[in-house]
Amino acid sequence: MGREGAVAAIQMQRVGKRFEPRHADGLAYEALAGVDLAIGEGEFLCVLGPTGCGKSTVMHLVAGFETPTEGRVLVAGKPVSGPGADRGMVFQNDRALFPWLTVDQNVAFGLEVAHRTPAAVRAAVDSNLELVGLTGHRTKFPRELSGGMKQRVQIARALATDPAILLMDEPFAALDAQTRRRMQEELGRIWAVSRKTVLFITHDIGEAIWLGDRIAVMTHGPAARIKEVIDVDLPRPRQNMTPGFVSLYNTLDASIRAESEAMHNA
Amino acid sequence: MPDQDRAHPGNAPASPPAASQQRPRPARDLTRSPWVPVLVVLASLILWELAARLTIPILLPPPADVAEAFWKSAKDGSLFRHIGASYFRILTGWFVGCVIAIPFGILAGRLKWVRAVLDPFIEFFRFIPPIAFVTLFMIWFGLGEVSKVGLIVYTAFFTTFLSTMAGAMGVEIERIRAAQCLGASPRQVFFRVIVPGTVPHIVTGVRLSLGLAFMTVVAAEFIAAESGVGYLIFSARLFAQTDFVFLGILVLGVMGFVANSILKRLLARIAYRYDVNL
Numbered sequence: 429m430g431r432e433g434a435v436a437a438i439q440m441q442r443v444g445k446r447f448e449p450r451h452a453d454g455l456a457y458e459a460l461a462g463v464d465l466a467i468g469e470g471e472f473l474c475v476l477g478p479t480g481c482g483k484s485t486v487m488h489l490v491a492g493f494e495t496p497t498e499g500r501v502l503v504a505g506k507p508v509s510g511p512g513a514d515r516g517m518v519f520q521n522d523r524a525l526f527p528w529l530t531v532d533q534n535v536a537f538g539l540e541v542a543h544r545t546p547a548a549v550r551a552a553v554d555s556n557l558e559l560v561g562l563t564g565h566r567t568k569f570p571r572e573l574s575g576g577m578k579q580r581v582q583i584a585r586a587l588a589t590d591p592a593i594l595l596m597d598e599p600f601a602a603l604d605a606q607t608r609r610r611m612q613e614e615l616g617r618i619w620a621v622s623r624k625t626v627l628f629i630t631h632d633i634g635e636a637i638w639l640g641d642r643i644a645v646m647t648h649g650p651a652a653r654i655k656e657v658i659d660v661d662l663p664r665p666r667q668n669m670t671p672g673f674v675s676l677y678n679t680l681d682a683s684i685r686a687e688s689e690a691m692h693n694a
Numbered sequence: 695m696p697d698q699d700r701a702h703p704g705n706a707p708a709s710p711p712a713a714s715q716q717r718p719r720p721a722r723d724l725t726r727s728p729w730v731p732v733l734v735v736l737a738s739l740i741l742w743e744l745a746a747r748l749t750i751p752i753l754l755p756p757p758a759d760v761a762e763a764f765w766k767s768a769k770d771g772s773l774f775r776h777i778g779a780s781y782f783r784i785l786t787g788w789f790v791g792c793v794i795a796i797p798f799g800i801l802a803g804r805l806k807w808v809r810a811v812l813d814p815f816i817e818f819f820r821f822i823p824p825i826a827f828v829t830l831f832m833i834w835f836g837l838g839e840v841s842k843v844g845l846i847v848y849t850a851f852f853t854t855f856l857s858t859m860a861g862a863m864g865v866e867i868e869r870i871r872a873a874q875c876l877g878a879s880p881r882q883v884f885f886r887v888i889v890p891g892t893v894p895h896i897v898t899g900v901r902l903s904l905g906l907a908f909m910t911v912v913a914a915e916f917i918a919a920e921s922g923v924g925y926l927i928f929s930a931r932l933f934a935q936t937d938f939v940f941l942g943i944l945v946l947g948v949m950g951f952v953a954n955s956i957l958k959r960l961l962a963r964i965a966y967r968y969d970v971n972l
Binding site: 491492493510511512513515516517519521523524525526527528537538541542569571585586589595 | 866868869871872873874875876877878879882886887890891893966967968969
């Protein structure tokens with residue numbers, strides 16, 4: 429996977445993030461402390477952790493929505509200074525789509541702000557709609573689509589500008605169980621084709637095993653860090669309930685359960 | 695999903711539009727009949743006529759008297775002069791007010807310091823109805839058109855500004871972040887996300903302020919005017935011509951209905967894209 433290479437696609441070095449109080453008598457909140465993480469080029473890394481552990485903060489730091497209060501976040505060796513087209517993002521919430529644009533106009537957005545030629549825009553929109561299986565719905569508005577289809581639009585839109593990195597913040601968490609399972613399979617297929625570096629945030633253990641090359645488990649917050657990084661040594665496409673799957677599931681489940689319990693006892 | 699039933703011009707035939715037509719409907723849906731409004735109007739006229747017979751014309755003139763007042767003022771052209779004068783003030787003031795309010799509203803919604811400066815004024819002026827300024831505007835701008843149009847500019851500006859500002863403030867953070875992740879510059883985020891994201895609130899403000907412009911114009915024409923529907927009503931009162939008062943009120947209703955219908959027709963072009971209910 430090249431994660432031992434000279435420059436990792438994404439590197440977090442002793443990253444801390446402290447949120448200042450919003451009003452005079454509020455309390456500061458230390459979300460992250462000493463987060464170390466390196467993601468290799470072309471690698472699919474899942475960040476798994478209990479609710480409220482700061483997974484989303486990790487994502488926001490890499491996306492450039494937030495700045496670390498300690499340590500450094502590097503993308504392709506350079507410190508992150510803000511959001512950019514080199515990191516495509518798929519949000520959990522479908523409000524991230526532009527409701528006044530049709531499916532194809534949503535997918536074209538990144539290409540148009542980069543002033544690509546109409547032919548290039550069209551080609552990229554066509555191929556990415558085909559990739560996510562939405563060619564027949566291109567002139568619909570997002571509100572005319574189901575939840576799963578909206579997330580496909582988000583994926584196509586993020587891939588259209590051909591970013592090196594794909595950031596996915598619990599993209600399937602709001603979907604029903606069947607749709608979620610299908611979207612996970614689809615994403616596995618899309619990733620096999622596109623070979624992007626993927627940072628995938630989830631609280632779903634099965635999802636992390638189905639998708640990830642490695643799984644980073646976080647400790648509970650506040651001052652969360654990476655507890656351990658586990659290799660998923662299972663052949664792709666991943667199968668349900670194989671002995672390897674089950675034993676890994678149990679390991680991760682115990683690890684997360686320990687964190688939730690520690691949080692409640694704290 | 696009920697949304698999928700809604701027809702959309704550019705739609706691929708993926709979702710069958712016939713679905714809603716095939717659904718068994720109750721035998722007769724009277725509320726949908728085009729005859730209902732006609733019957734309601736006729737019934738009101740009959741009730742009005744009956745009520746008028748119970749009293750004297752100076753309190754409640756019968757429909758025939760009002761119709762006669764209509765013919766009289768239509769024949770000598772004065773009615774249309776009044777309608778034209780009021781429409782001119784309403785539409786000019788409303789248009790100018792909205793055109794100024796929209797860019798300022800968006801900027802105020804997005805720039806914290808602009809909002810900080812404006813907030814005390816907004817919280818103060820929002821409780822003062824525009825007609826409270828009628829006299830002041832007369833003193834400042836004279837008795838001509840400027841004071842009346844100016845008052846409507848203020849009315850439309852304030853309403854549209856507040857609505858637009860609320861809309862611009864409420865543009866979803868995910869949407870802005872999504873645009874940033876797709877490489878949009880601050881300028882592109884503004885024009886491609888903030889502005890279109892505010893459109894539904896702009897539509898609300900523009901429609902509300904058109905209604906308020908009608909209220910304001912009548913008040914202004916009551917106090918100082920030589921023409922206009924408000925003047926028609928007020929001068930008829932002086933001569934106890936209740937039939938002309940009624941005529942003026944009915945004309946205002948029709949004028950508002952027509953103006954609102956035209957505005958709705960114009961907005962219908964963007965309503966579907968921006969998911970606005972008209």
